[in-house]
Amino acid sequence: MLAALGSLAAALWAGLHLRTLLLGAFVFLTLLDYIKRRPPKNYPPGPPRLPFFGNFFQLDFRKPHETVQRFVKKYGNLLSLDLGYFSSVTVTGLPLIKEVLVHTEQNILSRPVTAIRYRVFKKHGLLMSSGQEWKEQRRFALMTLRNFGLGKKSIDERIQEEAHYLVETIQEEKGQPFNPHFKINNAVSNIICSVTFGERFEYDDARFQELLKLLDEATYLEASMWSELYSIFPWLMKFLPGPHQTVIRDWEKLKLFVSREIESHKKDWNPDEPRDFIDAYLTEMTKHTDNTTSSFHEESLVCSTLDLFFAGTETTSTTLRWALLYMAMNPGIQEKVQAEIDRVLGQSQQPSTASREHMPYTNAVIHEVQRMGNIVPLNVPRVVTYDTTLAGYNLPKGTMILTNLTALHRDPKEWATPDTFNPEHFLENGQFKKRESFMPFSIGKRVCLGEQLARAELFIFFTSLMQKFTFEPPANEKLNLNFRSGLTLSPVSYRICAVPRV
Ligand code: HEM
Ligand SMILES: *[C@@H]1O[C@H](CO)[C@@H](O)[C@H](O)[C@H]1NC(C)=O
Ligand SMILES: *[C@@H]1O[C@H](CO)[C@@H](O)[C@H](O)[C@H]1NC(C)=O
Numbered sequence: 001m002l003a004a005l006g007s008l009a010a011a012l013w014a015g016l017h018l019r020t021l022l023l024g025a026f027v028f029l030t031l032l033d034y035i036k037r038r039p040p041k042n043y044p045p046g047p048p049r050l051p052f053f054g055n056f057f058q059l060d061f062r063k064p065h066e067t068v069q070r071f072v073k074k075y076g077n078l079l080s081l082d083l084g085y086f087s088s089v090t091v092t093g094l095p096l097i098k099e100v101l102v103h104t105e106q107n108i109l110s111r112p113v114t115a116i117r118y119r120v121f122k123k124h125g126l127l128m129s130s131g132q133e134w135k136e137q138r139r140f141a142l143m144t145l146r147n148f149g150l151g152k153k154s155i156d157e158r159i160q161e162e163a164h165y166l167v168e169t170i171q172e173e174k175g176q177p178f179n180p181h182f183k184i185n186n187a188v189s190n191i192i193c194s195v196t197f198g199e200r201f202e203y204d205d206a207r208f209q210e211l212l213k214l215l216d217e218a219t220y221l222e223a224s225m226w227s228e229l230y231s232i233f234p235w236l237m238k239f240l241p242g243p244h245q246t247v248i249r250d251w252e253k254l255k256l257f258v259s260r261e262i263e264s265h266k267k268d269w270n271p272d273e274p275r276d277f278i279d280a281y282l283t284e285m286t287k288h289t290d291n292t293t294s295s296f297h298e299e300s301l302v303c304s305t306l307d308l309f310f311a312g313t314e315t316t317s318t319t320l321r322w323a324l325l326y327m328a329m330n331p332g333i334q335e336k337v338q339a340e341i342d343r344v345l346g347q348s349q350q351p352s353t354a355s356r357e358h359m360p361y362t363n364a365v366i367h368e369v370q371r372m373g374n375i376v377p378l379n380v381p382r383v384v385t386y387d388t389t390l391a392g393y394n395l396p397k398g399t400m401i402l403t404n405l406t407a408l409h410r411d412p413k414e415w416a417t418p419d420t421f422n423p424e425h426f427l428e429n430g431q432f433k434k435r436e437s438f439m440p441f442s443i444g445k446r447v448c449l450g451e452q453l454a455r456a457e458l459f460i461f462f463t464s465l466m467q468k469f470t471f472e473p474p475a476n477e478k479l480n481l482n483f484r485s486g487l488t489l490s491p492v493s494y495r496i497c498a499v500p501r502v
Contacts, residue, residue: 039080042394044089046080047071054082056228072407078393084232086112088400090378092407094414094437096391101403101444104388109134109446112383112400115234116227116244120251124295125303126449127311127380133295137304140296141449144280148195151452155191159457160350162190162200163464169203170469170498177474177495180324184461185212185317191457192312192450196305197261198276211257212313218250219314220486251306258305262298278305308450315375316454318490322373323366323462325491326421328471329479333423337362338501341467347502351463353456359463364426364433366458370440371409372421375488378402379442408437469498 030051049055058068058081068090071079077092091100100108110130113123123129126137149155166187170180183203189212190200201208221227221243230237230244237244265278274280281301288294327334340361345351356363381400388395395401410418414437415425426433441448448454465471473479474495482492 039087040394040396042392043396044078044080044393045075046082047075049082052084053232054084054087056084056232072404078391083228083400085114085228086383086400087398088381088402089395090402090404091390092404094408094411097403097405097408097439098443100390100401101442104390105444105446107386107388108382108384108401110383110385112381114227114231116222116230116247119234119248120255121303122299124300126307128307129295129300129303130383130385133300136295137300138449140281140284141277141304141308144277145195145449145453147280148276150195155195155453156352156354156456156460158194159191159460160352160464162187163350163461165203166461167464167468170465171500173498175497175499177477177497179493179495180498181216181321181493182209182212184320185216185313187461188317188320188457189309189313191453192308194276196277196308196312198265198278211254214250214253215310215313218247218254219310219488219490220484221247221250223486254306254309255302258302258309262301262305277308281305311448312450312453314488315450316457318375318488319370319373319454319458320461321491322375323369323458324465324471324496325479325481325494326365326369326372327466328473328496329481330421331472333365333421334466334470337365337466338470341463345463345467347467351460351467353459355463356459360427360430360432361423362463362466363459364423366462367426367435367438368421368423369462370458371415371425371438373489374406374409374440375490376440376442377404377406377489379405382446403442405439405442408439411437465498468501470501472497472499 033051047055047058050057058071068079068081071081072090072092077096079090079092081088081090091097111123111128111134113121113128117128121128123133126134126141129137146152149158166183169183170178186201186203186208194200203209224243224247226237226242226244227247262278262282265276265282269279269282271279271283271286274283278301281296281304285296285298285301288296327337340359341351344355344358351359379402381402384395384397384399384401387397408414412418414435416422417425426435426438441451441454474497477495479494479496483489484492
């Protein structure tokens with residue numbers, strides 16, 4: 001009896017003990033978290049944060065660029081938000097964005113790497129690398145892409161040829177409703193593929209279509225709540241199933257595809273006759289074989305190539321998908337584009353970047369698509385590498401910097417009709433007019449590496465499609481501008497009719 005009482009007491013004690021211990025640990029960790037993440041003096045204001053999660057629960061992951069609007073109104077143009085894994089500051093308004101991307105640029109050239117990205121890419125590649133490695137990889141990529149014709153006539157010809165194939169495959173739809181998503185992605189991707197891998201892929205190549213779907217899925221899911229949770233609690237989320245595991249699997253499969261391409265390049269590689277980016281990179285690697293601090297090794301070859309493949313595919317095709325939607329929803333504007341095409345090119349001459357100068361209206365429409373489409377709404381994040389001040393506030397080392405391109409592209413002070421599709425924003429007396437508040441490619445030393453290529457692709461693909469087809473909503477269906485928010489803002493899946501013009 002006594003023994004039984006004794007063991008009961010012991011059990012109670014142990015239970016109590018455990019609970020006290022857990023409670024104590026929780027209080028301790030919360031305090032630690034509080035101290036660790038207490039904002040420094042003169043830090044930009046923001047909403048109050050929870051321990052561990054920061055402002056996580058205050059963000060809507062389906063449209064993060066919109067939900068914080070109330071905060072911007074309340075706290076002003078420099079808004080601090082704690083994402084749980086990074087302290088971030090969002091910069092709004094042209095003067096401040098220019099200030100941060102141009103004047104303090106030297107202190108914010110690096111990228112913050114989330115845990116989920118680190119898992120697959122470490123800090124290698126072009127998009128997310130920093131410091132010396134970024135400098136070396138970017139310089140090499142720019143030089144090599146130029147050697148393979150970027151910014152020259154030869155890349156124009158490559159795009160024209162691909163545009164021809166795209167028109168052909170869309171002709172097969174015979175004006176019936178179809179979803180243009182992966183045909184467009186394939187066409188756009190073939191341009192960067194021909195530069196990086198030395199080949200293009202047929203639109204009915206099931207294996208390549210599968211890769212494009214992986215890329216699309218990863219782009220979407222990497223910005224999901226699950227991936228954010230992975231970045232806050234990697235040690236836990238690593239073991240839990242969910243969309244974050246899909247993202248990791250997708251990127252791993254894409255890396256495998258690139259690795260296989262590299263292996264097959266090695267087989268018939270001739271250093272004297274580089275065929276593409278991979279060949280040129282293999283040659284560069286031989287110059288650094290004895291150097292352990294060099295960034296030219298096989299892992300970064302895979303990552304840089306995959307970055308070009310990803311950045312060169314998703315962004316431009318998403319923009320083109322927005323373009324078709326805007327045209328089908330604004331038939332009057334589409335007609336004007338076609339009238340300009342008929343006047344300058346007719347039906348037989350293919351558009352080239354040289355025709356752009358003679359086609360201000362079409363050029364303005366493409367710019368307006370980019371303004372309204374606004375596919376990278378908060379720019380690609382940067383991170384502060386040296387304590388910096390901006391507008392009187394302190395931005396300590398390690399702060400993630402987001403620049404609010406949405407606010408810029410929809411600023412009522414800068415645009416006559418900020419929320420309406422209106423090419424006149426880029427026209428003056430019938431001539432094309434550049435606008436300072438338009439920066440879909442960002443600005444500064446880390447500006448989009450593919451801007452020239454993207455602009456050539458957008459112009460030639462868009463103009464070729466407008467030359468041959470009129471895009472219309474399917475009978476009895478209404479098109480809308482609903483979007484899906486991932487690493488890019490893209491239109492939700494839609495069907496459209498491409499009615500042949502002749
Ligand atoms: C409409 C199409 C495109 C848009 C809107 C776009 C937008 C952007 C933006 C906003 C950045 C971040 C710049 C910054 O941090 O300040 C970026 C970076 C980058 N883009 Fe693009 N991009 C497009 C097309 C392309 C294409 C076709 C390529 C292919 C070569 C490409 C390759 C890259 C790379 C490699 C980076 C990383 C540069 C670095 O971190 O140094 N982009 N892009
Ligand atoms: C960016 O600007 C838009 C438009 O003004 C606003 O709705 C949004 O809340 C801003 N986002 C952030 C993160 O500041
Ligand atoms: C090794 O690589 C680093 C980084 O690229 C470079 O700064 C250094 O000069 C190289 N050393 C030699 C011996 O080539």
